[in-house]
Amino acid sequence: MTPPDNPSEQSRSEPHWAFAAFRQGAADVMSFLPGLAAFSMAYGTVAARKGMTLFETLLMSATVFGGVVQMVVLDSWPETLTVGAIAGIVALTALVNARYLMIGATLRPLLGPAPAHKAYPTLFFLVEPAWLMSLRYYAKGGRDPAYLLGGGMAMYLIWVTTAIPGFIAGAAVGNPKQFGIDLVVPAFFVAMMVPLWRGARRSYGLIVGALAAALTYYLLGGVWYLIVGAVAGCIAGVFNDD
Numbered sequence: 001m002t003p004p005d006n007p008s009e010q011s012r013s014e015p016h017w018a019f020a021a022f023r024q025g026a027a028d029v030m031s032f033l034p035g036l037a038a039f040s041m042a043y044g045t046v047a048a049r050k051g052m053t054l055f056e057t058l059l060m061s062a063t064v065f066g067g068v069v070q071m072v073v074l075d076s077w078p079e080t081l082t083v084g085a086i087a088g089i090v091a092l093t094a095l096v097n098a099r100y101l102m103i104g105a106t107l108r109p110l111l112g113p114a115p116a117h118k119a120y121p122t123l124f125f126l127v128e129p130a131w132l133m134s135l136r137y138y139a140k141g142g143r144d145p146a147y148l149l150g151g152g153m154a155m156y157l158i159w160v161t162t163a164i165p166g167f168i169a170g171a172a173v174g175n176p177k178q179f180g181i182d183l184v185v186p187a188f189f190v191a192m193m194v195p196l197w198r199g200a201r202r203s204y205g206l207i208v209g210a211l212a213a214a215l216t217y218y219l220l221g222g223v224w225y226l227i228v229g230a231v232a233g234c235i236a237g238v239f240n241d242d
Contacts, residue, residue, distance in 0.1 A: 015114050017146045025133070025150030032129040033158050039067050040159050041166030046074050048170025057167050061160045065127065068226070069096040099230040103131050107148065110138050114145045125152025209233025 040061070047057040064070055073092060078085040104123060111119045122145060130151035137147050213229025 015143065015145050017114075017118065017149075018144055019146070021142070021144035021146040022150035025130070025137070025147035025152075026154040028133045028137070028147075029129050029151040029154055032155065036067075036129070036155055036158050037162040040162040041169070043067065043070055043074070044163035044166025044168075045170040046071065047163070048167045050074055050077050054164070054167050057163055058160060061163050064093070065124070065156055065159060066093075066097060067127075067159070069093050072096050096226055098227055100126065102230055102234055103128070107131065107134060110134060110143070110148065111145050113143075119145065122149045122152070125149060125156055127152060127155055130155055205233045205237030208236035 043061070044057055047060070052060075060070055060073075069092075073089055076089070076092060104126065107126070111122065114122075126148070130148055133151055134148045209229045209232050212232035213225040216228040217225035
């Protein structure tokens with residue numbers, strides 16, 4: 001690789017990873033944190049009702065860090081863990097998280113210039129709210145990947161810690177649905193879409209994705225609606241001339 005001709009060219013090609021961008025990323029996801037905390041507490045409650053220990057509950061949050069997939073896995077959690085059951089859980093996790101192949105690809109302009117030893121660990125903290133805010137940050141001229149890291153780490157901290165009160169409450173809750181816990185997840189994602197709404201025409205991909213997901217859930221059930229909705233939304237966005 002030919003070295004840059006001048007320092008200014010080098011500074012443009014190598015992201016700075018400034019703490020200011022990290023702090024801005026954390027600050028910009030603050031509006032999502034109350035909903036995320038409610039989501040995590042709902043997860044903790046369901047985990048307790050499934051018979052998981054507090055350690056197991058927190059271990060899943062700390063290593064998976066994916067609200068939707070954790071709830072889906074808990075919903076299909078077997079009474080006895082066998083090799084086949086574990087393989088099924090792994091396959092289900094891969095299916096639900098396949099949407100991150102597309103989500104991660106959209107961040108290539110932001111993370112692409114970063115060295116691999118920084119970019120790939122940052123992707124561990126990639127969740128939808130941090131992704132959405134990073135897209136807005138890049139659209140406004142931001143180029144520091146530390147922004148994504150700051151937003152993701154702030155959400156990671158809240159996600160792991162707020163599962164604890166949810167778990168503690170789980171033993172005292174007879175039927176979590178009587179408190180509307182089953183509505184926490186859809187409400188969280190609907191609220192998350194608000195910052196991206198730019199009018200019906202310019203938000204064509206969001207509308208198509210939501211309709212495709214709803215129809216797939218009605219017809220097929222399971223978790224296929226996540227994949228179908230994501231793919232349909234991306235295709236619609238590509239063909240939208242705006």
